Amino acid sequence: MKTLITNGIIIDPDTRQMGVGSVLVENGTITARFDGQLPADASVRTAPGTTVIDASHKLISPGLIDLHVHLREPGEEHKETIATGTRAAAAGGFTVVACMPNTRPAIDSVATIQHIAQAAARANNAEVLPIAAATVGRSGKELSPMRELVEAGAIGFSDDGTPVSDPAVMRNVFEYIKMLGVPYFGHCEDMVLSKGWGMHEGAVSNRLGLPGYPSAAEEVGIARDIALAELTNSRLHVCHVSTAGGVALIRAAKERGVKVSGEACPHHIVLSDRWVLGWLDDQAKAENEPGISLNATTRPPYDTSTRVSPPLRTEADAEAVLQGLLDGTLDFVATDHAPHSRVDKEVEYRLAMAGITGIETALASMLMLVNRGQMSLIDLIVKMTDEPAKFLGRTSTTLRVGARADITVIDPQMVWTVEADKLFSKGKNTPLLGQKMRGKAVLTMYKGHITHQE
């Protein structure tokens, strides 16, 4: 059984080169690569048992990697399961995801890691890398059995959803993981400053009368964790950076050599707090030109799909997060895909669970930046493949002979509409419902088998 993907534009993140070529996949591995146009009569096309997939005018990228998703299993299978979440990942073009430990129970035992590994193997849609809880039950008190967890497959630790509030406990987490060589994924928030929050604190929250989550609540959290990472010479990865101040703190820390990295979520770049105004926003460009602009005025005000933690910030913050991604302050794109059920979201705004599902819209959201000329295509692919791979300690994602066949074929021109019943995720909680997007993964291959095809 062979699969031949022909005549697409192959993107090599390693060398930052792009060129027409074809890739042959056998038994889960890339066994040949043909640069240049593959002739119609090439013998490789007609070899027995070969399926040929024409990728003309499409991009052939290494499989996308998302190091921040919530798969909700075990414990909240009504929101998402490992099977549905990874199926959604495949639809979004992802072949590797890292799942956060705020499940029920939290991922703080080897048994839970084994459950995830088994469920992921059964689904076989994507590689699932567990991030385990830093503290037992994510309670912020006692350290989880971190060495055991790493041996069982945890790639790092986090109490994501919340910070480790006690700075002394946080220090101990940093000290302990240093021995294990894995990062702490920080949900950086001062929960006293953000207490009772509804949305980002600013002009929009003031107009809507919603209690604010000030930028400073994130900045104080990031500053504290940077100080503790610096003190312990340990590795801090700042999740979902949403503020201009947070980007600046990480930039300054990197410059002085702190082992810190950061991630940017598409919703913090392409959306802003003005989306909470919905159709009350009289200054929004009410136009949805696929691949260029989104229309923030199609939804009612206080639409709970816009409630996420950290919250959608101002357009200036979004610009700073993008700049951080471009200049390397923020290392890669991660979705913070956070599915919720209708019951969690069809409530009063401030009471709605925080979270946006993004794994199926991330690529199209980020391609908007490419279409607008704010980011190069190669930079985007690097930020969604090679950078997260390097973060994991993997050498390269480039589609070379011998590499695992994790491949995403992207049609950058395909126009599609985000519709609840077409999303594979159980979570339909995205403000992008109804928006026309441009660009989609039309074929996703994980370990050589097709996990998604349009």
Place this chain on the structure above:
Amino acid sequence: MSLPLIAPHNPWMATATRKRRHVLDLDDFREQEIIDVLDSAVSMKEILGRSVPQVPILRGKTVANIFYEESTRTRLSFELAARTLSASVMNMTAKGSSVEKGESLIDTIRTIQALGADIIVMRHGESGAPYLAAQHFRGSIINAGDGRHAHPSQALLDLFTIREHLGQLKGLHVVIAGDVLHSRVARSDIWGMLRCGMQVTICAPSTLIGDVQMWQASHPGLKISYDLDTLLPHTDVLMGLRLQKERMQAGLLPALREYSTYFGISAERLEQLPKHAIVMHPGPMNEGVEIMPEAADSPRSVIETQVTNGVAIRMALLYRLSGETQA
């Protein structure tokens, strides 16, 4: 900067060809619509003065008052307004209802719809709750106060009372003194007053205002001050706001005494106002804190008139949403 335009994408607001569906805040009222409501309330006030104050305008209609937070004047005045217009009235308070058993807002709204309500008047502690209700109700919603966000009928009755006493709105200077940061009354008043061409200054300790740039961006044209005494000689309307005692516990204020010293509406401060100026308060008052009894009872005080006018304004709003043609 000027007040932002009304968003053209809002399907619930009134246009030349479409009647208003809901009253959720004044931010989607044009000046003319506000004036229309005030004019209509003049007729309603006349009805209230009759020996038999009842007209059949809403006969056959059902108004449901659902109150998730306590209220005296707003609930009673909406009820009186509905009864004066001959509507059937249902009352629900969260206490003692299925809300205590965990019923969601949407389910409560659907239940009330199934019982035949045409108009729901709702008070809720969460900002934006009426917008959620409006998406799940076929009739009309009137926001009777949501969280810190809006209290449009209060703002309209304030405008009505000012116009009644001072003969006009445009150009007058209103000073709103007190906890504007947490006040839905202030937020709706500011929209309505700016829209009607009034000058508005909010005056409070900085912890009860928050970021000045934030206010200037969210309510362009609004002025902000920390010094009540310098404003008084240039004030046509002085409005106090209730100061909740929890604010002090939350560390927003050093002491009630300090607040009262610098921001309390006292008889001495009234002396500094121009002769024609009036004093208002949306109630309930903390007498001795944000307003002294001598000020509340002074001839300048129109606080009781506000309550009476509230019924007329609420009649005007119910009438406006009831589908009848313009008076």
